Amino acid sequence: MWFALGTFDDGGAAFPGLVVDDVVVDLRPHLGDGATVERLLQDWDATLAVLQDLAEEAAGLPSTALADLRVLAPFRPRQLLCAGANYFRHVRQIVASTLRNSGDERSEDDLQAEADRIAHARAATGTPFVFPGLPSAVTGPHDDIVLWGPGVQHDWELELGVVIGRHAHRIRPDEAMDVVAGYVIGNDISTRDVMNRSDLPMTDFIMSKSRPTFFPTGPYLVPREWVPDPRQLRLRLSVNGEVMQDDTVDDIIYGIEELISYASHAAVLGPGDLVLTGSPAGNAGHHGNRWLVPGDVIDAEITGLGRQRNRCIEPPVEADS
Template sequence: MWFALGTFTADGTTFPGLVVDDAVVDLRPHLGDGVTVEGLLQDWDATLAVLHDLAEEAGDLPSTALADLRLLAPFRPTQLLCAGANYFRHVRQIVASTLRNGGDERSEDDLQAEADRIAHARAASGTPFLFPGLPSAVTGPEDDVVLWGPGVQHDWELELGVVIGRPAHRIAPGEAVDVLAGYVIGNDISTRDVMARPDLPMTDFIMSKSRPTFFPTGPYLVPRECVPDPRQLRLRLSVNGQVMQDDTVDDIIYGIEELVSYASHAAVLRPGDLLLTGSPAGNAGHHGNRWLVPGDVIAAEITGLGRQRNRCVAPRAERAT
């Protein structure tokens, strides 16, 4: 059966809840008043057994309609890691648009051939690309996204996130699935025109990707047992109703097992860590540099993991003027 775990607010009170169909069971009466999703992840095996039992009894337990609750980010990750350039079609589009915007005068066929060569070189290298994010950027699946300056080229990146449920360090790809608690939706908002530092030959991922509200997460943490084949999940994102991204995880270059293994060789992974697996094709550069602006509404979903709806707004000082 399908069920999920989330964090909700009602009447000024925040609590963790078990989601079954369109109802939410408050977990406090069953697991204690101080229970949080972050705490439940620390002993995920025991938590999962309890959630299974409660999900089977959910029809007989007091619950609240999902529509009557405010959805928060399901949990606050302890560490946040992101995979970059990890979908074939996405890499092709990035390369082609970058060359074109940089004044490359080759024919479209030649640009696409070069983009294809680079995309396949990513896979042949055998090395994923990971970078850290700041957990303070995490916001809820229905919260406003503040389009902070400097920079105006604000972009979207819908991603499948994997949540760590057991400690992991230097594990093999074959062991990776066993350390996962489940899956979650993430949108890695990025300001493209501040990524390159004019004063340093470096990429600034903190300024461009980790500003407050730049990481809508949720609505739920869905246990991996409820997702039989994550490569078949479809990611779909629209802006003001126009579809921008629509692809399946199957286009991924380095899969979940490879990413988790690689991350575990760079860091000690612990329960409550979140790893984003990369974004599919269809970013703003592919859509004629159609950057996000205040007033835009981003709607995002991944098969079986729920939906997000985030409104883009200007920083408060700019709104006041």
């Protein structure tokens, strides 16, 4: 029986809930008043067994319609690690649009050939690119996204998120799936025109990617048992009803196994960590620099993992932009 795990609000305190079909079972009566998704991830094997039993009994348990609850981010990651430049078509599009926007006067065919060369060079290195994000950027799957300044080139990046359920340090790729608890949807909002610092030869991922509300997550965590082949998942994102991203995970350069292994050699991974696998093709630069503006509505979904809908809004009047 399919089920998922999330965090919800019925107008009182937030609570962990078991999602079965279109209803939510409050887990506090079964797992204690102090239960949270973060705590449940600390002993994921035991938690999964309990959730499986409850899912089988769900029809006879008190529940609330999912539509009657506010859906929060399923959990607050302990560590947030993000893969960059990790889809072939995405890398080709980013390289081509960057060259074009910088005034490169080569023909479109030449630009595409250069982009293709760089995309395949990424795979030839054998080394993923992973950078940290701030968990404070995480927001709910239906919350507003505040388009903070400085910068105006706000972009979307729909991504498959991998939730870690066991401790892992310096593990091999063939061991990686054993530490995966499940999957979530993530949207890595990025402000492109503040990414590169003019005063330093550095990339500023905090200002460009980790501002509050810049990482809608959820609606829930789906155990990996319900996703037999992550590469077959389809990612689809639209802005105001216009499809911008529509691709499958199969276009990925470094798969989940390689990313987790690489990340575990850079850091000690543990329950509640979230590893983002990168964005597929179709970012704003590919769509004629169609950056996000206040009033835009983003709809995003990944096969079997639910849907997000977020409205983009102006920063508060008193905010220093």
